[in-house]
Amino acid sequence: MEAVGGLWQRLSGPEERWLLGSLSYGLVGIGALSMLLLRFVRMPYGRYSTRRFGCPVPARLAWLLQELPALLVPLGLSLFSGAARVSEWPNRVLLALFIGHYAHRALIFPFLIRGGKPTPFITFTLALIFCVYNGYLQGRSLSNYAEYPSGWLKGPCFIVGFAGWLSGMTINIHSDHILRNLRKPGETGYKIPRGGLFEYVTGANFFGEILEWFGFALACCTIESAAFAICTFFIVGSRAHQHHQWYLEKFEDYPKARKILIPFVL
Numbered sequence: 001m002e003a004v005g006g007l008w009q010r011l012s013g014p015e016e017r018w019l020l021g022s023l024s025y026g027l028v029g030i031g032a033l034s035m036l037l038l039r040f041v042r043m044p045y046g047r048y049s050t051r052r053f054g055c056p057v058p059a060r061l062a063w064l065l066q067e068l069p070a071l072l073v074p075l076g077l078s079l080f081s082g083a084a085r086v087s088e089w090p091n092r093v094l095l096a097l098f099i100g101h102y103a104h105r106a107l108i109f110p111f112l113i114r115g116g117k118p119t120p121f122i123t124f125t126l127a128l129i130f131c132v133y134n135g136y137l138q139g140r141s142l143s144n145y146a147e148y149p150s151g152w153l154k155g156p157c158f159i160v161g162f163a164g165w166l167s168g169m170t171i172n173i174h175s176d177h178i179l180r181n182l183r184k185p186g187e188t189g190y191k192i193p194r195g196g197l198f199e200y201v202t203g204a205n206f207f208g209e210i211l212e213w214f215g216f217a218l219a220c221c222t223i224e225s226a227a228f229a230i231c232t233f234f235i236v237g238s239r240a241h242q243h244h245q246w247y248l249e250k251f252e253d254y255p256k257a258r259k260i261l262i263p264f265v266l
Contacts, residue, residue, distance in 0.1 A: 012084070012144060016140070017145060020137060020140060020141055020145065020223075020224060021223060023133070023136075023137050023224075024137065024223045024224050024226075024227035025227070027133070027134065027137065027227040027228060027230075027231045028227050028230050028231055028234075030130075030231060031230060031231030031232070031233070031234030031235050032234055034234060034235045034238065035234040035235065035237070035238045038235075038238035038239070038241075038242065039238070042242050043123075043238075043239055043242065047117070047190070047246070048242075051120065052120075053120035053121070053122040053123055054120045054121030054122040054123075054124075054125075055120075055121050056118030056119065056120060056121070057118055057119045057120075057121055057124045058118055059110075059113050059116030059117060059118055059119060060110040060111065060113050060116070061110075062118070062119035062124045062127075063105070063106070063109060063110040063113065063119075064106055064107075064110040065124070065128065066119075066124055066127040066128040066131060067102055067105040067106035067109075067110075067127075067131055068102075068106045068131070069128065069131040069132040069135050070098075070102040070105070070106070070131035070132075070134060070135040071099060071102040071103055071105075071106050071107075071135070072135070073131075073132060073135030073136050073139050074095060074098060074099055074135050074136075074138060074139025074140075074142070074143070075099055075139075076139075077136070077139040077140055077143050077144075078095055078139065078143045081140075081143065081144070083140075083143035083144040084144050084145075085142070085143060085144055085145065085146060085147065086143045086144070088148065089153065090146075090148035090152040090153055090158070091142050091143065091146060091148065093153060094142050094146070094216075094219060094220050095139070095142045095143060097162070097165055097216055097219065098138050098139070098142070098216065101169060101212070102131075102135075104169075104173070109176070112176075112180060113180070114180050114183075134228060137224050137227075137228070138224055138225065138228060141222050141224040141225075142220065142222070142224075146220065146222050157218055157219065157221055158219045160215075160218060160219075161215045161216065161217070161218030161219025161220070162215065162219050163215065164211055164212070164214060164215020164216075164218060164219075165212050165213075165215035165216045165219060166215070167208075167211060167212075167215070168207075168208045168209065168210070168211030168212025168213070168214075168215055169208065169212045170208070171196075171197060171204065171205075171207065171208030171211065171212075172205050172208030172209050172212060173208075174196055174208075175193075175196055175197060175198065175204040175205035175208055176205055178193055178194075178195050178196055178198060178204075179193060179205065190250065192247065192251055192253075192254060192255075197263065198258075199258075200258065200259060200263035200264065201240075201258060201259045201260060201261055201262065201263055202240060202243050202244040202247060202258055202259070202260055202261070203236070203237075203239070203240025203243060203244070203260060203261045206236040206237065206239060206240040206261060207240075207261055207262060207263070209232060209236055210229075210232055210233050210236060210237070210261075213225075213228055213229040213232045214229045214233075216228075216229065217229040237261055240260050240261045241260055241261075244258075244260045
């Protein structure tokens with residue numbers, strides 16, 4: 001492990017800092033490109049799954065494997081890379097927020113899925129690559145480069161950002177719970193989600209995820225976290241729009257006043 005840490009220390013410097021910045025702009029570009037493509041092609045997962053995008057991967061296995069790098073990569077960078085900032089409390093707490101989200105996504109959420117549709121292999125692979133990419137980006141930034149004053153955790157950016165992160169994660173988890181329990185045992189087909197923020201928006205789970213990562217970005221105040229928040233908005237916002245159109249087409253009684261993503265606004 002000392003050899004691994006020494007290697008990462010040799011890689012540290014202006015070149016890697018430049019790389020992280022470039023990857024951040026790339027992440028925004030990925031989000032913008034995805035938003036453009038999703039105007040013409042539905043995201044091939046769940047109700048939109050198709051074999052044209054590769055052989056199916058069981059839903060639980062796909063979620064576990066594709067999300068796991070976003071947990072293990074920053075954890076490994078924090079523990080074994082000899083990172084310069086990981087001993088600072090603000091960095092530790094911010095890393096814990098990111099790692100905590102993906103601990104739930106990789107180790108808890110997959111085992112709560114009830115009869116989820118398999119994920120096409122290409123979709124699974126793209127999600128896996130994204131989690132490696134973003135896991136390195138956020139993990140390396142917070143463990144080795146981001147600098148904070150000693151009172152950062154008492155400051156307004158962290159406090160408001162943490163409140164947004166916590167609220168968003170709570171909304172996301174609660175909305176997923178509602179979706180999982182739409183069908184009674186033995187039932188098939190789709191139903192209109194009711195309860196929670198689904199009374200106001202079609203993409204309640206997506207709204208929670210966006211709020212969570214914009215809160216995280218405010219708490220971190222790094223270009224890497226801001227890029228992730230913007231990318232999230234582009235991608236899951238597009239997915240919310242697709243879901244909204246699908247519900248309107250499938251259910252004649254779908255609530256017409258229900259917004260797509262942001263309560264009372266959008």
